[in-house]
Amino acid sequence: MDDDGKEFLIARGGIGGRGNFRFRSSTNQTPVQYTPGTLGEQKDIKLEVKLVADVGLIGLPNAGKSTLLNKLTHANVRVANYPFTTLSPNLGVMELENGENIIVSDIPGLIEGASEGKGLGDEFLRHVERTRVLVHLIDPMEGYSGEGGSDLAENALSNYRKIRKELEIYGKGLVDKPELVVINKIDITEIKDSTVHIFAEFKKNGINAEGISGV
Structure with missing residues (x-):
């Protein structure tokens, strides 16, 4: 059910019987005979809503996904400097220079172990299924306590791999x-002082990365 007005038959209804009125005749105005109908189908179903978006913003908590969504789409999503500020997927519409619109979704709650239910991840990984393109946002400082340079670059790559691992474990083509x-x-x-090291570290591992400030 991914289009407005789309219909899908889940269970067939029964076939009605014939009441006594159908058996009325000139000699029998109050017949008592009738034919019973047939029962319809009964099914227990579970419906799962999956957001549809052109672009899905993914990354660890505090990577700046909601801030970027607000900047691109004026979605006015709540932003704060602590994990899990975003507790449900947010959508925004971004207008391109050619006048076309694309839908951008901020997917929250992705942490290491999300595919196994840690944090909020397994609740929201399913929403990634319906996105066409992923924008993987990385905060190199997340979980870092060193002094910058190559160590910060390695931390950034580690943060990237954590989310990629969860996508791979979850399956359903997310990693592709x-x-x-x-x-x-x-x-x-x-x-800023470590960008050369960060980009070089990603390039060394076959990953092209871009740099932005979402504020």
């Missing part, structure tokens, strides 16, 4: 979707 890898928050001094 077209993906744009984006290093976010390059306006932060520690990240």
Whole structure:
């Protein structure tokens, strides 16, 4: 059911019987005979809603997904500097220069172990199924306590791989979707000073990455 007005037959109804009125005649005005109908089908069903979006923003909590969604679409999503600020998928519409619109979705709650139910991930990984392109947003500082440079680059790559692993474990073709890898928050001094190391680390592993500031 992915189009407005689309119909799908789940269970067939029964066939009605004939009441006593159908047996009335000139000699029998109040007949008592009738024919019973047949029962319809009964089924227990579970409906699952999956958001449909052109672009899905994925990444660890605090990667800046909601901030970027607000910037691109004016969606006015709540933003705060703590994990799981976003508790449900958010949608926004981004207007392109040619006048076309694309739907962008912020997929929340993806952490290491999300495919096994940790955090909020397995509730929302299913929404990634209906996106056409993934934008993987990475905050190199997330989970980092070092001094920048190559160590920060390795941490950024580690954060990337955590989410890729969850997509692979979840299956259903998520890991095969077209993906744009984006290093976010390059306006932060520690990240800005380490961008050469970060991009080189990703390039060394066959990954092309872009840098942005979502604010």
